[in-house]
Amino acid sequence: MCLIGFEWQPGTNIPLRVAANRDEFYARPTAALAWWPEGDILAGCDLQAGGTWMGVSADGRFAALTNYRNPSANKVDAPSRGQLVVDFLRERGSAAQYLAVLREQAGRYNGFNLLVYDGRQLLAYESYTDRLLRFGRGIHAVSNAGFDTPWPKLNKLKASLAEAGQDTSALFAVLENADLAPDSQLPGTGVPLVLERALSAIFIQTPTYGTRGSSLLVLSREGAEFIERRFENGKFTEENHFKFEFSGLT
Template identity: 60%
Template sequence: MCLIAFRWQPDTDTPLLVAANRDEFYARPAAPLAWWPDGRILAGRDLQAGGSWMGVTRDGRFAALTNYRDPRDIKPGAPSRGALVAGFLAGSTGAADYLAGLRPAAAYNGFNLLLYDGRELLGYESRADRVLRFDTGVHAVSNAAFDTPWPKVEALKAGLAIEADDDAALFALLADPAIAPDERLPATGVPLEWERALSAALIRTPDYGTRASTVLRLGRRTVGMTELSYARGVPAGERSFRFELD
């Protein structure tokens, strides 16, 4: 994922609401949201490295990941970060213990990881080797630290706070192609034309862009998860799942 907004309400019937976009090169093969062969993990799948960017399990575990954007700090041959999502979903270790076993994650290129084990929601920023516990409310992360005030991060947070009960409205927010003005663009080390293109919630370039938008409602008893797929910026299918927690 490259843009994730989430509402954390641990004392309600729906502790976690997530609205997210996955951005990737079009040439990288991936499978859409589906139950994995074990029947326990519901997630999309990276067919190149075998991991995932976001998923949930039948017993209510959740994981999602964004990459940290800094082309000056890339480790050639680093392990796939998507394996971190798949590893958490496939296991039974609590979020805190999973992160303790992972840190300081120096072998990986930079990432942000969001984990929910059914009790505790934690974020992890590999660049700072920092674990976060979130206040009740709306938070977001893109390709910098959690809650960094990039224009699309702030816009999606504000929209989710208002439209939390309306999936169609959340998908409309995720499909916003608006480019931020130059004076509000971050400086992440990529050329200006890339900063402009990447500032939109829905990214569309000739070779790279938003591949999927997802809305997840993770309740105490039921889970609802819908994914809208894109092909070069054009909607290309929808998959929706609802199930009772084990």
């Protein structure tokens, strides 16, 4: 998952809404959004490493992950970050407890941002800065830098989510916006300028890499609605839609 926008409204009947894009190499094998064989996790699956980028558990836990873009610091032998999402969804403790343990071993992984919700608290961890975060009410976002870093596409996503509200069609239109940022507004993340331009879009399209899926998730106190649209080489292929009530309190 490389772009996540979310609206946090604690204490309401719908505390969390999420709109997100997963960007990946087209050749990397991926399974569509579905219940996993154990019946405890609803998520897509990275068939190469076995983890996921975003998911929700049967009892209402949620997690999503983005990579931190810093090519010079990448470790080729680092474990898959997608397993962190799976581990949290199957955890029984609180979000704070999980992140406290993760913080001690985060250096094993390449840089990441992890957003977790245990049914009560929404927390996040930035491994590159070793920073734990709590969020105020409202709309927030993260891509391949820290949470709410004012990259052009994050600013555009946050403003568009506020305007779209609960309109599903409008939200997916936001996630499929392929406009590029002007060169003067591009961040410098250590990749060539031509790639930095391509990555500045909400919906990314290059010959070998781009947006593979767009997801909308609504978490209420009682259940969840999860919609995923899949793309191959920038073209829509299918939509998967799940709505369910939580199996129990977390």
